[in-house]
Amino acid sequence: MSLFRIALRSITQRPVASLLTMISMGLGVMLVVAVLSIHGVVEQSFANNASLGYNVAIGAKGGKEQLVLNTVYYLSQPVENIWYSYYCEFLPQAERDRLLKESFAYRSHEAAWQTAELAALAGDQGLAGAALSQSLAAVGLPLAPDARRQATDGPAVELGRHGKYGQLTEMAIPLCLGDYFGRFRVVGTTPKLFDDLVYDIENNRKFEFAQGRNFVHHSPEHGYFEAVVGAKVARELDVKLGDEISPRHGAPEGHTHERKFTVVGILKTSGTPNDRAVFVNMEGFYLMEDHAKPLDQQRPGDQPEEAAPQSDEEARKDLEARRKKELELLRAADPEPLPVEQREVTAILVNADPMIAPGLENAINEGRDAQLVLPIKVIYELFEFIVKPVQWTLLALTAMICVVSGISILVSIYNSMSERRHEIAVMRALGADRYTVGWIILLESTLLALGGGMLGWLAGHTLCLAASPIIEDQTGVTIGFWNWEPAISLGTLLGTSSGRLATLSLPLELLLVPALLVLAIVVGFWPAVSAYRTDVAKSLGK
Amino acid sequence: MLTLRNIKKSYREPDGTPLPILDIPQFTVADGEQVVLVGRSGCGKTTLLQTIAGITRADSGEIVIDGIDIATKTEGYVDRVRAAKIGYVFQTFNLLPGFSAFENVMLGMTFARGRKDHGRAIQLLDRVGLSHRLTHRPAALSVGEQQRVAVARALANKPSLLLADEPTANIDPRNQQKIVDLIRETCREEKVSLVMVTHSTEVSGQFDRVDRLEEINQVKFNDTTAGAAA
Ligand SMILES: Nc1ncnc2c1ncn2[C@@H]1O[C@H](COP(=O)(O)OP(=O)(O)O)[C@@H](O)[C@H]1O
Numbered sequence: 112m113s114l115f116r117i118a119l120r121s122i123t124q125r126p127v128a129s130l131l132t133m134i135s136m137g138l139g140v141m142l143v144v145a146v147l148s149i150h151g152v153v154e155q156s157f158a159n160n161a162s163l164g165y166n167v168a169i170g171a172k173g174g175k176e177q178l179v180l181n182t183v184y185y186l187s188q189p190v191e192n193i194w195y196s197y198y199c200e201f202l203p204q205a206e207r208d209r210l211l212k213e214s215f216a217y218r219s220h221e222a223a224w225q226t227a228e229l230a231a232l233a234g235d236q237g238l239a240g241a242a243l244s245q246s247l248a249a250v251g252l253p254l255a256p257d258a259r260r261q262a263t264d265g266p267a268v269e270l271g272r273h274g275k276y277g278q279l280t281e282m283a284i285p286l287c288l289g290d291y292f293g294r295f296r297v298v299g300t301t302p303k304l305f306d307d308l309v310y311d312i313e314n315n316r317k318f319e320f321a322q323g324r325n326f327v328h329h330s331p332e333h334g335y336f337e338a339v340v341g342a343k344v345a346r347e348l349d350v351k352l353g354d355e356i357s358p359r360h361g362a363p364e365g366h367t368h369e370r371k372f373t374v375v376g377i378l379k380t381s382g383t384p385n386d387r388a389v390f391v392n393m394e395g396f397y398l399m400e401d402h403a404k405p406l407d408q409q410r411p412g413d414q415p416e417e418a419a420p421q422s423d424e425e426a427r428k429d430l431e432a433r434r435k436k437e438l439e440l441l442r443a444a445d446p447e448p449l450p451v452e453q454r455e456v457t458a459i460l461v462n463a464d465p466m467i468a469p470g471l472e473n474a475i476n477e478g479r480d481a482q483l484v485l486p487i488k489v490i491y492e493l494f495e496f497i498v499k500p501v502q503w504t505l506l507a508l509t510a511m512i513c514v515v516s517g518i519s520i521l522v523s524i525y526n527s528m529s530e531r532r533h534e535i536a537v538m539r540a541l542g543a544d545r546y547t548v549g550w551i552i553l554l555e556s557t558l559l560a561l562g563g564g565m566l567g568w569l570a571g572h573t574l575c576l577a578a579s580p581i582i583e584d585q586t587g588v589t590i591g592f593w594n595w596e597p598a599i600s601l602g603t604l605l606g607t608s609s610g611r612l613a614t615l616s617l618p619l620e621l622l623l624v625p626a627l628l629v630l631a632i633v634v635g636f637w638p639a640v641s642a643y644r645t646d647v648a649k650s651l652g653k
Numbered sequence: 654m655l656t657l658r659n660i661k662k663s664y665r666e667p668d669g670t671p672l673p674i675l676d677i678p679q680f681t682v683a684d685g686e687q688v689v690l691v692g693r694s695g696c697g698k699t700t701l702l703q704t705i706a707g708i709t710r711a712d713s714g715e716i717v718i719d720g721i722d723i724a725t726k727t728e729g730y731v732d733r734v735r736a737a738k739i740g741y742v743f744q745t746f747n748l749l750p751g752f753s754a755f756e757n758v759m760l761g762m763t764f765a766r767g768r769k770d771h772g773r774a775i776q777l778l779d780r781v782g783l784s785h786r787l788t789h790r791p792a793a794l795s796v797g798e799q800q801r802v803a804v805a806r807a808l809a810n811k812p813s814l815l816l817a818d819e820p821t822a823n824i825d826p827r828n829q830q831k832i833v834d835l836i837r838e839t840c841r842e843e844k845v846s847l848v849m850v851t852h853s854t855e856v857s858g859q860f861d862r863v864d865r866l867e868e869i870n871q872v873k874f875n876d877t878t879a880g881a882a883a
């Protein structure tokens with residue numbers, strides 16, 4: 112009979128009390144494991160996104176955390192938008208000019224130019240002169256500022272130059288947020304998101320397709336209305352290639368857009384927030400009703416000279432008629448792209464040379480129109496200043512629960528001491544010395560603590576396993592039963608940085624074992640001393 | 654094998670005045686000898702056995718077991734001597750209720766160094782006629798069976814001295830003789846010296862040597878022939 116067996120026996124001799132004690136310890140440990148796992152999940156989800164494939168995000172002025180949550184994680188309340196032309200400032204000349212030609216300004220310039228030509232042909236000097244002077248004034252830059260002003264209060268549409276920041280940056284990818292598909296966010300963007308963005312720089316990986324292909328700017332079959340869905344979305348909502356999906360406006364319970372997008376691609380699981388988003392061609396996104404920025408004034412050319420005062424009734428009718436016309440246009444199978452003046456983007460994802468990023472940050476943030484954030488920095492700050500303290504607080508609380516459970520071990524053993532004293536005396540009479548009987552008690556509290564800890568550990572991991580679908584949903588982080596994160600380096604633990612051991616890392620959870628041992632010894636100490644002090648002759652009875 | 658000299662032991666009364674219990678000039682048990690101690694209740698028989706076993710320390714005097722005076726040794730040493738050389742049978746058996754008969758016997762050798770002989774435990778239980786009761790807990794055994802387990806346990810560590818404190822006092826009359834026989838026979842077989850306390854004249858009458866622990870706390874040697882043993 113080993114001391115271990117003796118200690119074990121005295122535990123099993125009082126099964127109910129022992130089990131209750133272990134359960135109480137187990138609950139504490141379960142909470143610790145759960146908190147550690149959450150800690151690991153959060154850390155991992157942050158780490159997963161530490162390499163985003165871009166280092167700068169530009170969006171509307173406001174909370175930078177919210178902008179990052181929106182653009183990086185597709186979480187939080189939608190943020191304000193910025194002008195489309197702001198996006199164009201991040202493009203090289205050729206691309207910029209091409210995009211900006213889809214504008215009222217350019218169209219009216221073209222129209223004016225043609226009118227002038229026609230007038231010239233017709234010999235109508237007066238009209239030709241007016242039109243010509245207008246368009247000539249606008250040849251190149253700036254282009255038809257008056258027309259622009261009539262359309263919106265946005266910035267001037269200027270052609271023939273590089274975007275202001277275009278040469279300082281690479282790969283501007285616009286994101287338009289606001290719609291939902293099921294509970295997932297719909298992201299209007301350009302094909303570059305999947306063609307160009309290297310999200311895992313370390314392994315040089317772009318987002319890959321499990322099925323189908325990337326959407327294109329304009330396809331013969333679907334026009335501007337192609338979509339790509341994330342792996343999780345496809346799985347959960349059973350989306351297949353060729354399905355037609357229609358986003359809901361503004362919120363998961365918003366009205367359903369009439370416009371349908373055809374799913375042409377399903378992404379492979381990447382463990383990033385892209386798993387749980389739907390990506391649609393931005394051109395198509397703009398063409399959904401309510402997505403065009405409403406014009407402040409009448410469109411130039413619609414009713415050019417009839418600015419005479421209208422009655423309210425007339426104005427309302429006029430508005431209705433215009434809206435009807437817009438809707439008709441929108442319903443067309445392959446409508447014209449939305450003019451630039453009516454476009455907005457939520458964010459622009461950009462790669463900027465780290466050397467010039469701070470300068471760019473200043474330049475943009477000092478302006479009125481937008482803010483530049485460094486997502487990694489914001490994520491890090493969020494993590495360091497919000498997530499970590501919360502986690503440590505949670506951990507401290509759960510550790511305290513363990514201490515309370517430890518005290519319940521003490522109470523349990525101590526309560527049994529009066530009945531145990533006789534047994535202890537008998538063992539002493541059989542030749543056990545004081546230390547031996549003390550050890551038996553310590554072993555007993557250790558077994559209770561570790562047994563409870565084991566129970567709690569299993570329960571904690573089972574809990575994690577059970578919660579893993581929810582966690583995966585929310586964070587894109589996959590956890591199994593054996594979720595060993597976070598790890599702690601052995602070097603840190605031993606306080607050395609040299610040697611082979613220092614490079615090994617251990618799961619933080621393993622610290623539970625020494626922690627429980629210490630706890631068991633601390634709480635077992637008192638009853639052990641009491642056992643040690645047992646007066647044999649008195650306790651033996653007859 | 655056992656010699657006591659000038660053993661003095663007193664308890665303190667609640668008011669602090671000393672209450673002398675033992676004052677034994679000389680008490681000797683030879684190797685393999687079987688001694689019965691008689692005396693009226695409260696005269697100090699249990700105290701004497703516990704003093705010999707080192708469970709209670711004497712105030713003064715020598716307790717020499719196999720040539721070692723345990724009265725001069727540390728408690729830890731005395732514990733080891735007890736674990737190795739002494740077996741103890743109690744009036745109330747004192748089996749541990751959570752352990753089976755076999756485990757209780759194993760406990761008899763657990764605290765001695767290097768002797769955890771399963772075979773011996775089984776053999777001893779067989780010897781006391783309980784080979785069919787190995788896995789029974791004490792509560793599932795009759796009192797006679799319990800005391801037999803206790804005897805096996807006391808002998809488990811191959812002691813040189815067995816102390817039995819009224820081993821039959823709680824046993825039904827039919828089984829008393831069996832227990833006494835068992836203790837005496839096994840002690841003889843194992844060449845263990847025996848000091849047994851009893852109130853039963855029937856029992857004491859069977860012993861060659863009967864010592865009376867008088868109220869005056871002096872061991873009187875009824876059997877003068879035993880005085881030769883050292
Ligand atoms: N721990 C103790 N403190 C004080 N008196 C005690 C203690 N143990 C025993 N006694 C007293 O010592 C006397 C002898 O007790 P004991 O050795 O048990 O007698 P016996 O076994 O002969 O009946 C009794 O009067 C008893 O009350």
Ligand SMILES: [Mg+2]
Nearest residue numbers: 653698699700
């Ligand atoms: Mg007595």
